[in-house]
Amino acid sequence: MHLRAMTYNIHSGFGQDGYDLRTIVRAIEHERPDVVALQEVDFGLWRTGYVNQAQWLAAQLGMHAFMGGTRRQGRYGNALLTRWPTTFVKNHNLTVWSQPGRACLEAHLITPKGLLRCYVTHLGLLPQERMVQVKRLTREIIDTNGSHEPILLMGDFNTMPRSRVSHHLRSRFTDVFAVVGNGRSATFHARLPGVRFDYIYTTSLTPIASHVAVTPWTAKGSDHLPLVASLRAAFRVKCS
DSSP: OEEEEEEEEOGGGEETTEEOHHHHHHHHHHHOOSEEEEEEEEBSOGGGTTOBHHHHHHHHHTOEEEEEEEEGGGTEEEEEEESSOEEEEEEEEOOOTTSOOOEEEEEEEEOSSSEEEEEEEEOOSSHHHHHHHHHHIIIIIOOOSSOOSOEEEEEEOOSOTTSHHHHHHHTTSEEHHHHHBOSOOOOBOSSSOOBOOEEEEEESEEEEEEEEOOSTTHHHHOSBOOEEEEEEEOOSSOOO
């Protein structure tokens, strides 16, 4: 089974031309993903017209939406859009010290061939904070020992590929772009990309291709560019 994954920090729909969520729709549509990890999503805030952006995007794209709040009483955070239903959803707290709220959204997707475990996160701004968060992810939240289900860990990790955080994650997962990436890897800032903050990690999925999506829509839809990956899965256990 082949699948396409995307991770995209949408900056609450504020881009080069101001607020325009339809540009985000076009950016996602162009890549035809099966799963989309979103960060910086508003779930009914005044500044974006009280729209639940995850549900609105899912309706426009014909997908399911699952949300994981991090701040503003849970009305802002991460989301997962997917073509498949889920059997399990949980939002894990990753907040460290007095820093702004962070979390990891976990969803187990029922694909036509088997169960797919997806994790969506947005790590903190401080190096020490991020290190605590990834250790919590790998030691307490994402169980890779003895599990046969494929895993996707996606998001804005706020860190460079050569950092301690990235090294820790690559010791446990495959960094898809590092293996099969095509073109430039920078995802931030969208106007003049110079650094890579966004990643798709996996276990038990075979990377086929990956690219940073640079289109007229992604160039002005957010302050990040989305990262896209094509993968192949050979499921050992089918969903019952």
